[in-house]
Amino acid sequence: MSARRIVILGNGVAGATCALDLRARDDRAEITVISDESDYFFSRTALMYALMDKLPRAGLEPYERRVWERQRITRVRGRVTDLDAERKQLTLADGTTRAYDALVIATGARPRALSVPGIERVRSGVTSFVSLSDLDACESLVATSERAVVVGGGLIGVELVECLVHHGVKTTFVVREPWCWPAGLGAEEGAMVADHLRKHGVDLRFERTVASVEPDASGRVSAVTLSSGERVACEMFGVCVGVEPNVAWLRACKSVPEIDGAIVVDDRLRTSIESVWAAGDCAAVRAGTALVHEPIWYTAKRHGAFVARQLSGSSERYTAPVFKNSAKFFELEYTAVGQCDPRAHKSALWTHKSLPIAARLFHDGATLWGFSALGSRWDTTMIGRWVEERRPLDWARARLREAQFDPEFSRMRVETSAEAWR
Amino acid sequence: MKRKGAAGWLAHDVTHRGVTAWALALAILGFYVVLYWGDNAQGINPFDRVAWALHIGRHGQSGAKWTLYGALYTAAVTLGGIAFLRRYGHNRYQVVRTIVVIVVQATLAFSVPLMMKMAGHPEHYFSYLWPLKMYYFEPGFIRSNPAPLVLWSFIGSLVIAPVLAVIYGKRWYCSWVCGCGGLANTAGDSFRHLSDKSEKAWRFERVSIYATLIITVVTTALVLASAFVQGAHPQLDLWSEKFRTNYGLIVSSLLSGIIGVAAYPIGGTRVWCRYFCPMAAVLGLFQRAGRFRIRVKEDQCISCGMCSEHCEMGIDVRAYAQANESFTRASCVGCGMCSEVCPRGVLTLENAHTKAPQEQLVQLRLKK
């Protein structure tokens, strides 16, 4: 019997983890990873550090290059344009085909486009901040821009703004919401982040959107007009209004798996097409009637590892562990554990009297549902366990000091009395 | 990407092996060559003259260059340390460690020996121990120094250093006390990312560092043996002397001084510390056996690579972090910078009492 041909489409963290974990379990399988973006797996989360000159390009790659040869993982550079489930093969843009016995779709996400008047006339100066080609574009734009406008107050927007400020580009940050990233930050934390950004010289415009964009004679962006009517001159316009599952290409294929915003997968991460799995940002897991879509690094990595186990014979069902997420707003680190949705749970907030440090315990009046913190480090493993065990709120609050994770000598005093938590 | 403007170009070029980096490396190399071997027939070094002009040491006194060198070194550690504190002042581990290293350099490694010399005593560097200072076990040293000093050298080298390394890791010495580490982590901090992170470099390190240690031990043993038999075996004396001079030339001068510092802009700040320092080899072994470790927070690493990039010892910290493995590497000097730069707070340095829960999990490993 010839070796199984496993084709992994996408070399992001989901695809790369899947390939490496599969090789660790299956010595014989022929593993191929296809990507149109890069020859080697790189860390999308590190794009900002490359843009800030804190990492060389090679530093973006989490594994030494020879790992792929040593693990006998074939890398193919090219864009897949068709999936034929009957013949079990993929077609690439250059016309070549690839047959598979099992296919893993891990095509990730792509930036949402902004449609505002004038943008169709702009030929340069507009960029998002998601791919390696965005990084190239940002590098050359930063070098030639004095002023920039960034729209979109999510995490990627904040990261791009940090890079621009680092390079001394005067930046106007346009955020539709009343503070940055309300999906994760409460109003108080939002105010801390806003203060912090302003201290770094960011020109913040909350509750504004972009009304139109103007190019100059050469087609380079020259000004952005906000919903308030204000016109901001700039040479660079960063569009960070979110990402969406990269599934548009699938709709044009001969065989189309079930798609509902993202590729729908069951609790073994199988798509509706036989022998085709999906993992990472492009996949949403059906859990009962709900679809769970978590477009974050940790989930993509877990998906990749899970599919590798499925491909090597496991029949386990996918269950998401306690949710964890993390981010950074310039110097302010943020962590979340469990359910931190202000709409679903009550919360108690503690803030440091002078520093931009906040911690929030989400609860139902009696037990702990989630924990989020800004400006300090926490042992999320320990707190995750508390959440999992539904510990009493008072019990958890009293033990918070045990869960501090800041460097030695750097642990601030957390108040653990109930009165200190509003 | 490079930073903007001429200053931005320079900042990038000098820290990324550009022309200015090579020029700087050559300048440092030149400085050391003149310092070590630039004496004229009368034994006067150009830097002696510089020292006299600055009223350092008595006019006409040879060896004033060493006082000048000590002063320059201390100034570099202090000024570099202040710049470092301005950058990382929010991290108290870095603050405490840097202040200690500056104070130790300014006192134990500079002004105390200087004052001893001025008072007519043989100078003594309390902050250096065997095997970094080779001669502490030599009969010549033992005979010519007061008993408390000799006792300190023995107890410090053979008891205190290893015991502290078992409890706190080698960081107590390499990141808190030692002048070489002190310079690396202060004036040299902007070059820390240049260390080689490849597996190849790691393989080389494991050979080179223990090879130097063996040479150090053999040299010490020969010198001791030759003193012990007191001329009964002229052949032994000959060998002992040969080893001793060559060690002084190759290890102490060439590797630790010249290559160690001149390589900053090319190979990073810890070339000597990582590949050759016999003290590091000894402390590293105790560190491996001891309690120090870098703890990795489970499932929080985003594989960004900032930790590996900033590790001056060339440890691929990311490889451990993304695999959820807490670790103790012999070469880790416990500078804490991987933890400092990690944008997700994944890493922490600790003297472990208990195992973290994730260490009890069986990890799936890739075949080598």
Ligand SMILES: Cc1cc2nc3c(=O)[nH]c(=O)nc-3n(C[C@H](O)[C@H](O)[C@H](O)COP(=O)(O)OP(=O)(O)OC[C@H]3O[C@@H](n4cnc5c(N)ncnc54)[C@H](O)[C@@H]3O)c2cc1C
């Ligand atoms: C700037 C930035 C910062 C981020 N920071 C964080 C963070 O701090 N924490 C966090 O949890 N998450 C973060 N994320 C999100 C995180 O990067 C993603 O969740 C993760 O990369 C998803 O991995 P993936 O493997 O699913 O897909 P991707 O990394 O998107 O990889 C998919 C790959 O497939 C390729 N591909 C797609 N279609 C085709 C095709 N038809 N043919 C060939 N190749 C194709 C793509 O080009 C791409 O290379 C960040 C994202 C960005 C952009």
Ligand code: SF4
């Ligand atoms: S490795 Fe050696 S030279 Fe470097 S700091 Fe440690 S003891 Fe000092």
Ligand code: SF4
């Ligand atoms: S692993 Fe971390 S603490 Fe150890 S030497 Fe490297 S950067 Fe410093």
Ligand code: SF4
């Ligand atoms: S710096 Fe932190 S998040 Fe980045 S690779 Fe290292 S441990 Fe992971």
